[in-house]
Amino acid sequence: MPLVPETKSNDKVMNGRLMKNPFFSCVISLGLVLGFCGLSWGHGVLIESSPAHGAILKKSPSLISLRFNAALEPSITQVSLVDLKHQTHTLNITDESTVERIVATVPPLPPGVYHVHYQVLATDGHVTEGSIRFTILTQ
Secondary structure, three states: OOOOOOOOOOOEEEOOEEEOOHHHHHHHHHHHHHHHHHHHHOOOOEEEEEOOOOEEEOOOOOEEEEEEOOOEEEEEEEEEEEOOOOOEEEOOEOOOOOOOEEEEEOOOOOOEEEEEEEEEEEOOOOEEEEEEEEEEOOO
């Protein structure tokens, strides 16, 4: 004798009751999808960078540009570069920056792999951290 009652394959179980209403399932699913989308809208998400993440360059870039999907609060914005010796260097943010784009100066770099780390505060109060990587080839 089975311990769990058998149900038809098209029946839905919720709170111990059988639900045959597909509308109810659609409403719940839509609510979950919209709820998770709302979570991502509240953060400043990186949508473009120059150099691009994973870029392979022939020479050192003079600027790093990071564009986000939300307005940023400049007071907490930080951009740093991790070099070949794993040392972190804070990059200077330029006047070319806008509310959605950070532009930072980069000193001349020798060939190798570099990581740019960023921490930004969106004007809605959410902090976002991340990084991009690029490679400079030997000439």
